[in-house]
Amino acid sequence: MLLKTEHLTKNFGGLTALNKVDFEINEGELVAIIGPNGAGKSTFFNVISGFYRPSSGTIKFMGKEITNLETHNFARLGIGRTFQTTHLFTDSTVLDNLIIGYRSKTKMGFFDAIFYSPRSRREENMCREKAEEILDFIGLLEFKNYPVANISQEAAKRLAIGLALVTEPRLLLLDEPAAGINHGETTNLANLIKKIQQSGITVCLIEHKMKMVMNLAEKIMVLNYGTKIAEGTPKEVSENERVIEAYLGGVEHA
Amino acid sequence: MLSFLKEHKFKFIGYGLLLIIGIIFPIVSPNRYYLTVATLGFIYAIAVYGLNLIVGYLGQLSLAQAGFFGLGAYTSGLLMLKLDLNFWLALPLAAIITTILAVLVGLISFRTKGHYFVILTLCIGVIINLVIEKWDSLTGGVRGLIGIPLPNPIGPLEFKTLESQYYLVFVFLLITIYVMNRISSSLLGRTFRSIRNSEDLASTLGINVMYNKLLGFAIAAFFTGIAGALYASYIRFLGPEISTHHLTFEFLLFLLIGGQATVAGPLVGTLIASVITESLQFAQEYRMVIFGLMLILIVRFFPGGAVGEARKLKVKVTDFYNRRKAGNYPSGPGAGSSKGKLGVPSKGESHVTKN
Amino acid sequence: MDLFLQQIVNGLTLGCIYCLVALGLTLIYGIMEVPNFAHGHFYMIGAYVTFFMMTLYGLNYWLSAIIAGIVLAILGVLLERLVFHPMRHTPATNKFIAAVGAMLFLEALARVLWGSDYRNIPSVYDNVVQIAGIRTTEQKLIIIIGAFVLMAALYVFIKKTLIGSTIEAMAQNRDGASLVGIDVNRVAMLTFAVASLLAAAAASLSGPIFLVYPGMGNIIIMKAFVIIVIGGMGSIPGAVIGAFILGMAETMGATYISSSYKDIVAFAILVLILSIRPSGLFARGVR
Numbered sequence: 001m002l003l004k005t006e007h008l009t010k011n012f013g014g015l016t017a018l019n020k021v022d023f024e025i026n027e028g029e030l031v032a033i034i035g036p037n038g039a040g041k042s043t044f045f046n047v048i049s050g051f052y053r054p055s056s057g058t059i060k061f062m063g064k065e066i067t068n069l070e071t072h073n074f075a076r077l078g079i080g081r082t083f084q085t086t087h088l089f090t091d092s093t094v095l096d097n098l099i100i101g102y103r104s105k106t107k108m109g110f111f112d113a114i115f116y117s118p119r120s121r122r123e124e125n126m127c128r129e130k131a132e133e134i135l136d137f138i139g140l141l142e143f144k145n146y147p148v149a150n151i152s153q154e155a156a157k158r159l160a161i162g163l164a165l166v167t168e169p170r171l172l173l174l175d176e177p178a179a180g181i182n183h184g185e186t187t188n189l190a191n192l193i194k195k196i197q198q199s200g201i202t203v204c205l206i207e208h209k210m211k212m213v214m215n216l217a218e219k220i221m222v223l224n225y226g227t228k229i230a231e232g233t234p235k236e237v238s239e240n241e242r243v244i245e246a247y248l249g250g251v252e253h254a
Numbered sequence: 255m256l257s258f259l260k261e262h263k264f265k266f267i268g269y270g271l272l273l274i275i276g277i278i279f280p281i282v283s284p285n286r287y288y289l290t291v292a293t294l295g296f297i298y299a300i301a302v303y304g305l306n307l308i309v310g311y312l313g314q315l316s317l318a319q320a321g322f323f324g325l326g327a328y329t330s331g332l333l334m335l336k337l338d339l340n341f342w343l344a345l346p347l348a349a350i351i352t353t354i355l356a357v358l359v360g361l362i363s364f365r366t367k368g369h370y371f372v373i374l375t376l377c378i379g380v381i382i383n384l385v386i387e388k389w390d391s392l393t394g395g396v397r398g399l400i401g402i403p404l405p406n407p408i409g410p411l412e413f414k415t416l417e418s419q420y421y422l423v424f425v426f427l428l429i430t431i432y433v434m435n436r437i438s439s440s441l442l443g444r445t446f447r448s449i450r451n452s453e454d455l456a457s458t459l460g461i462n463v464m465y466n467k468l469l470g471f472a473i474a475a476f477f478t479g480i481a482g483a484l485y486a487s488y489i490r491f492l493g494p495e496i497s498t499h500h501l502t503f504e505f506l507l508f509l510l511i512g513g514q515a516t517v518a519g520p521l522v523g524t525l526i527a528s529v530i531t532e533s534l535q536f537a538q539e540y541r542m543v544i545f546g547l548m549l550i551l552i553v554r555f556f557p558g559g560a561v562g563e564a565r566k567l568k569v570k571v572t573d574f575y576n577r578r579k580a581g582n583y584p585s586g587p588g589a590g591s592s593k594g595k596l597g598v599p600s601k602g603e604s605h606v607t608k609n
Numbered sequence: 610m611d612l613f614l615q616q617i618v619n620g621l622t623l624g625c626i627y628c629l630v631a632l633g634l635t636l637i638y639g640i641m642e643v644p645n646f647a648h649g650h651f652y653m654i655g656a657y658v659t660f661f662m663m664t665l666y667g668l669n670y671w672l673s674a675i676i677a678g679i680v681l682a683i684l685g686v687l688l689e690r691l692v693f694h695p696m697r698h699t700p701a702t703n704k705f706i707a708a709v710g711a712m713l714f715l716e717a718l719a720r721v722l723w724g725s726d727y728r729n730i731p732s733v734y735d736n737v738v739q740i741a742g743i744r745t746t747e748q749k750l751i752i753i754i755g756a757f758v759l760m761a762a763l764y765v766f767i768k769k770t771l772i773g774s775t776i777e778a779m780a781q782n783r784d785g786a787s788l789v790g791i792d793v794n795r796v797a798m799l800t801f802a803v804a805s806l807l808a809a810a811a812a813s814l815s816g817p818i819f820l821v822y823p824g825m826g827n828i829i830i831m832k833a834f835v836i837i838v839i840g841g842m843g844s845i846p847g848a849v850i851g852a853f854i855l856g857m858a859e860t861m862g863a864t865y866i867s868s869s870y871k872d873i874v875a876f877a878i879l880v881l882i883l884s885i886r887p888s889g890l891f892a893r894g895v896r
């Protein structure tokens with residue numbers, strides 16, 4: 001078991017965005033989280049990636065409790081993520097974005113920098129090589145020198161995934177990677193996600209595009225009003241009464 | 255090696271010019287007054303380099319800078335006056351003490367964000383200033399500290415003449431620029447800039463934002479402390495006004511004139527501001543009227559400062575030149591896809607959503 | 610005991626002045642998200658206008674104060690139009706720096722125009738009065754009463770007029786409030802006008818007991834920032850409470866602890882509060 005949450009709860013003032021969620025993700029799986037708008041999916045990601053502190057409950061990663069660690073330690077332990085709204089370092093190039101993504105794997109500090117130590121040179125090369133490797137993987141190598149502001153939205157989405165990949169995660173959390181891109185691009189993206197899983201990375205996906213979810217996911221968790229209402233294979237979930245009700249009661253999604 | 259030189263052509267030309275002009279300036283300077291202006295300008299520039307690291311690279315508008323400058327100056331001055339310490343001991347001690355205090359300040363203030371951070375650091379600067387002003391028995395209060403010794407000689411090298419003091423400060427400036435340049439072009443500089451761009455993203459990539467902010471703050475304070483110590487032994491008189499927020503704002507202005515987050519910016523800005531100040535000789539009282547207006551105009555129209563705007567211009571010019579040469583730029587696959595943005599080729603854009 | 614009551618009145622007086630300045634600052638912050646650094650210098654200019662109206666033109670105190678209020682309201686709108694409005698979409702840091710620029714400009718301009726001398730607004734009401742055993746001056750009573758009248762007027766304006774309640778809604782709830790069909794420009798200008806008028810009023814009221822000089826805005830603006838940080842930036846009641854807390858703390862600190870370090874009290878309080886609660890005493894955000 002890679003990640004396990006127990007009674008995970010997050011309150012925002014009076015609002016319970018997550019309500020005692022128990023969930024497990026096994027090594028190598030491709031799981032998905034679905035639910036109507038405002039169900040708490042992104043909040044779940046924010047909590048298990050250390051971005052928000054949970055109000056109560058625990059998070060275990062590779063058997064170790066990590067609930068109260070600081071944000072950067074989550075990434076260092078191997079939890080990579082993308083944000084629902086594409087987050088990139090907007091003032092630099094595609095390559096530079098990925099180079100900084102590998103920083104947490106390097107050790108050079110102030111004195112390495114000012115004396116231009118062998119370590120700093122070695123690590124700078126390492127970052128560059130890793131960045132190019134990932135660029136190749138996500139198919140953006142030829143754009144490496146473009147300013148991020150100049151690439152298409154779909155390329156930016158890929159880059160955001162690349163940015164999470166460059167930290168060498170064991171668990172990759174993707175928050176609506178296919179939102180706002182067209183059909184053909186969605187297929188490409190689904191292939192990329194499959195490829196990521198095949199390379200040995202566990203993937204957890206939030207997505208409203210049901211067809212994509214049903215094709216990709218091996219296991220699905222359904223959230224509604226912060227509560228887990230169902231969990232199972234795509235088939236089980238799509239036949240679940242409560243799920244159908246939640247979706248009919250809420251807003252229908254494509 | 256040759257390609258390395260070529261790639262960093264501008265940098266090398268810049269360094270060469272700085273070195274040559276810096277060395278021959280006292281020889282060709284038509285009047286000794288300019289030498290005093292340049293020396294003071296260099297001292298300020300060192301402090302502005304410190305500020306640049308926090309404001310420019312880390313993106314944290316810290317307004318305690320003059321407080322640290324005053325702290326460095328008073329620490330060094332007091333160590334020399336009251337404990338008879340050698341300048342070469344007092345200077346590093348002043349820098350270290352300033353750094354230690356800055357780390358304490360950073361531990362408190364980096365927990366706050368946005369405007370709270372700005373106001374908190376401003377208030378910490380004011381507290382440092384008020385303590386200097388009110389702690390009469392130690393600092394001499396508003397009367398100040400008088401008769402701070404010159405830097406002690408190093409072997410045969412003495413610092414009695416204006417020229418020798420100029421060169422002394424110049425060497426410190428060069429060290430500062432070298433260090434800042436190394437930081438800027440290393441992974442460390444990238445780390446700082448990533449924090450400026452998005453703290454949230456940086457931390458989800460495993461970057462320890464708090465640690466890096468503290469590190470930048472400490473390095474900045476170290477150099478600001480050095481600048482303060484140099485000031486103390488150059489001017490040889492210290493009053494509490496060297497630690498007021500007005501000086502912080504001047505540093506900020508110098509930085510913005512030159513261009514934040516650039517290696518040349520602090521020096522360029524400080525020198526431009528010095529030239530303006532000197533050309534206003536006959537109308538000194540108008541100086542801050544003009545600087546105040548400049549500050550507004552710069553952030554409104556030229557946020558990149560002299561160096562930043564020049565760089566933008568250079569990009570535009572090369573872009574234009576490339577376009578002329580290649581006929582059609584850029585020519586990567588996917589160019590000219592939707593919305594004029596470049597990217598992976600897409601097969602028609604049927605339902606682009608609002609996202 | 611007598612001294613204590615005396616100091617209560619003094620603290621109240623100081624709190625009233627802080628309150629008028631801080632209210633303007635918090636309103637502007639709430640509406641525009643600009644920490645308007647130049648606000649303290651509006652206070653300074655308000656004092657000068659009152660001073661010159663009385664000494665150069667021989668106008669009476671109240672008329673001078675009203676003219677100062679009008680002049681400052683106009684200046685406030687000008688600052689909003691010329692500086693902050695065009696910069697409303699730029700990063701917060703840039704706005705802050707522009708505000709600093711405006712502050713440096715105003716102070717230097719005052720120095721050029723009026724010199725660096727310390728002046729005193731002629732005091733018409735310096736008789737000592739005795740109320741319930743407390744001795745104080747008429748001017749201090751005027752400050753207290755004047756400030757409370759203005760606060761009441763602001764309250765009525767905010768609660769009873771449409772534009773006033775819009776200002777409040779925008780100030781207290783920048784992102785949440787759905788503000789359809791509101792002329793944001795008008796709100797912004799009006800906010801600057803009201804805020805600057807309050808600063809001028811603070812200056813006219815306190816002018817006779819304080820000194821008037823170009824740098825007089827520096828300390829008060831920082832204290833006003835301390836106040837609105839204590840009270841929650843953008844909060845109107847918070848600014849009132851913060852102002853009286855600070856006025857009292859300073860007066861008592863000066864009396865019973867050390868008068869030469871009295872100015873440090875405010876900043877020490879701020880550092881203390883933000884060390885314990887990094888997002889302010891009354892933070893709304895969660896994480």
Ligand SMILES: Nc1ncnc2c1ncn2[C@@H]1O[C@H](COP(=O)(O)OP(=O)(O)OP(=O)(O)O)[C@@H](O)[C@H]1O
Pocket residue numbers: 012015017035036037038039040041042043044084895
């Ligand atoms: N930082 C926050 N502060 C206050 N409330 C929040 C915060 N983040 C989320 N919420 C609230 O928590 C609830 C769950 O939000 P969340 O973003 O997790 O939903 P979601 O399932 O990702 O929805 P969507 O499909 O629209 O992305 C919502 O009501 C939202 O308004």
Ligand SMILES: [Mg+2]
Pocket residue numbers: 041042043084
């Ligand atoms: Mg979401």
